[in-house]
Amino acid sequence: MGPICEFYKTTVGKKIVAAVTGALLFLFLVAHMVGNLKAFAGIDPATGMYKLDVYARFLREFGHMVLGYSGVLWLTRIGLLVVFVIHVVTVIQLTLRNRAAGGGSYAKNRYLSSTVASRTMAIGGLILLAYVIYHILHFTTGTLHFHGFKHGHVYANAYNAFQVWWVVLIYCVAMVILGLHLYHGLWSLFQTLGLDGPRTNRPLRCLAGVLAVVIALGFMAVPLGFASGILPAPTTQVTTQTALLR
Amino acid sequence: MKLTLYIWRQKNSSTKGSFERFQMDDVSPDMSFLEMLDVLNEKLLVEGKEPVAFDHDCREGICGACSLVINGQAHGPMERTTACQLHMRKFNDGDTIYIEPWRAKAFPVVKDLIVDRSAFDRIIQAGGYISVPTGSAPEANNIPISKDDADLAMDAAACIGCGACVAACPNGSAMLFTAAKVSHLAILPQGAPERHRRVKAMIERMDSEGFGGCTNHGECQKACPKGISIKFISLMNREYIKANLASLARDKGEVTAQ
Numbered sequence: 001m002g003p004i005c006e007f008y009k010t011t012v013g014k015k016i017v018a019a020v021t022g023a024l025l026f027l028f029l030v031a032h033m034v035g036n037l038k039a040f041a042g043i044d045p046a047t048g049m050y051k052l053d054v055y056a057r058f059l060r061e062f063g064h065m066v067l068g069y070s071g072v073l074w075l076t077r078i079g080l081l082v083v084f085v086i087h088v089v090t091v092i093q094l095t096l097r098n099r100a101a102g103g104g105s106y107a108k109n110r111y112l113s114s115t116v117a118s119r120t121m122a123i124g125g126l127i128l129l130a131y132v133i134y135h136i137l138h139f140t141t142g143t144l145h146f147h148g149f150k151h152g153h154v155y156a157n158a159y160n161a162f163q164v165w166w167v168v169l170i171y172c173v174a175m176v177i178l179g180l181h182l183y184h185g186l187w188s189l190f191q192t193l194g195l196d197g198p199r200t201n202r203p204l205r206c207l208a209g210v211l212a213v214v215i216a217l218g219f220m221a222v223p224l225g226f227a228s229g230i231l232p233a234p235t236t237q238v239t240t241q242t243a244l245l246r
Numbered sequence: 247m248k249l250t251l252y253i254w255r256q257k258n259s260s261t262k263g264s265f266e267r268f269q270m271d272d273v274s275p276d277m278s279f280l281e282m283l284d285v286l287n288e289k290l291l292v293e294g295k296e297p298v299a300f301d302h303d304c305r306e307g308i309c310g311a312c313s314l315v316i317n318g319q320a321h322g323p324m325e326r327t328t329a330c331q332l333h334m335r336k337f338n339d340g341d342t343i344y345i346e347p348w349r350a351k352a353f354p355v356v357k358d359l360i361v362d363r364s365a366f367d368r369i370i371q372a373g374g375y376i377s378v379p380t381g382s383a384p385e386a387n388n389i390p391i392s393k394d395d396a397d398l399a400m401d402a403a404a405c406i407g408c409g410a411c412v413a414a415c416p417n418g419s420a421m422l423f424t425a426a427k428v429s430h431l432a433i434l435p436q437g438a439p440e441r442h443r444r445v446k447a448m449i450e451r452m453d454s455e456g457f458g459g460c461t462n463h464g465e466c467q468k469a470c471p472k473g474i475s476i477k478f479i480s481l482m483n484r485e486y487i488k489a490n491l492a493s494l495a496r497d498k499g500e501v502t503a504q
């Protein structure tokens with residue numbers, strides 16, 4: 001048995017894998033959120049396109065000299081998928097083990113230090129998994145986008161989607177659950193990697209709380225912006241221009 | 247004091263247990279929790295009934311034998327206190343008290359409130375030896391150890407191996423116990439040659455005994471009668487990462503000219 005298998009076989013090894021993949025997923029989330037917030041940047045005067053759409057094109061064109069159109073994007077997608085699958089498989093294995101090892105609950109269960117966030121990592125994580133699948137079918141492939149989806153028209157697609165109240169609700173609820181997951185996870189990963197101690201504990205927990213709130217609110221801003229009318233309906237002129245430039 | 251007790255009764259590990267209700271009419275607030283159970287058992291013996299089986303030895307909070315979950319809390323409501331050091335004055339007249347054994351898959355019930363904690367012994371065994379000269383006691387200051395390290399190692403070594411951490415953990419995890427045992431040796435120079443082998447072996451043993459993994463709830467450090475910090479879990483994780491990196495880097499077999 002190789003040293004990596006031996007490492008992954010133990011609960012501690014698995015937990016370290018969950019922490020590293022969780023940290024990578026978090027870094028992706030930061031980049032993704034910053035990209036989304038370009039919805040608030042309006043129209044690019046140079047091209048006459050929405051800045052959000054320009055950004056989406058940039059992601060496809062980035063590095064096209066080397067890897068072709070969408071090459072870097074696909075490489076990143078594959079990398080992300082691998083990291084995501086490793087995270088999910090590892091934590092599901094751990095959760096099943098942990099469920100089996102507990103001896104059932106006491107007549108009066110009393111929690112002294114665990115939080116709602118720490119107790120809902122597995123169920124919240126499963127909801128996030130369902131959400132991620134929905135989200136890709138919604139905005140990437142358009143399969144579950146029932147309100148006028150056109151490839152490449154990111155701003156218009158988002159505007160149309162978030163005029164529907166239940167779509168806004170799904171996104172906001174998912175982001176609250178993500179915030180809870182990150183509140184426990186972002187502190188927990190330091191403990192798991194052996195980087196926490198009594199002196200760093202309080203600052204790290206505060207940092208996790210702040211980052212969780214920033215990420216959740218940062219993602220929620222876009223659906224709420226479209227739903228509330230702060231982000232205006234796409235003008236037909238800009239939309240056709242986007243189509244021409246594609 | 248008058249108390250209503252609901253005590254877990256279970257014949258052995260292969261039968262199902264249930265709560266039995268007992269009424270206590272004359273409990274002195276000066277009794278310890280275990281003395282209160284002694285009084286109950288005397289009464290049961292006189293009535294020709296089976297006394298309640300529970301674990302105890304030193305009754306002064308140092309051996310780690312007593313192991314009661316009292317109203318859902320391992321060792322009861324008092325922080326940093328074993329069940330044997332808990333006194334009835336912590337309860338009120340007319341209280342209802344639930345008394346249960348440690349619940350975890352790796353700690354099967356032997357009878358009533360007694361569980362089999364030999365899995366802990368096997369984790370210790372897996373740790374193996376440390377290389378120190380035997381014979382007459384060594385000169386105390388032969389190996390210099392900084393005060394900080396000595397204190398930290400002592401904080402870890404305060405673990406009495408009672409298993410409250412496992413009982414309090416929703417995952418039935420023995421991470422706090424194993425971490426305390428790994429840490430107190432990892433901090434000291436004695437045993438350093440075996441440190442990588444030791445942390446791996448103890449974690450593997452912990453897993454194979456059927457304990458769960460850590461999800462950082464932190465319930466264990468609240469339940470611990472010795473106030474052992476989950477800092478030691480962090481320390482063991484780090485020790486485990488180092489051990490694995492070291493074994494990746496280590497040359498296998500004969501080293502030839504390159």
Ligand code: HEM
Nearest residue numbers: 018019022025026091121122125126129185188189192461
């Ligand atoms: C959206 C992206 C996600 C991010 C950024 C993320 C992040 C994290 C982080 C940082 C941790 C902490 C690891 C540790 O405790 O050391 C974690 C743990 C966990 N994640 Fe995720 N996660 C994501 C998605 C998911 C999904 C989809 C699932 C479920 C299928 C999931 C289930 C879990 C579980 C159960 C844990 C707890 C592991 C444990 O404490 O033992 N996560 N996650």
Ligand code: FES
Nearest residue numbers: 303305310312330
């Ligand atoms: S009986 Fe020894 S610690 Fe309680």
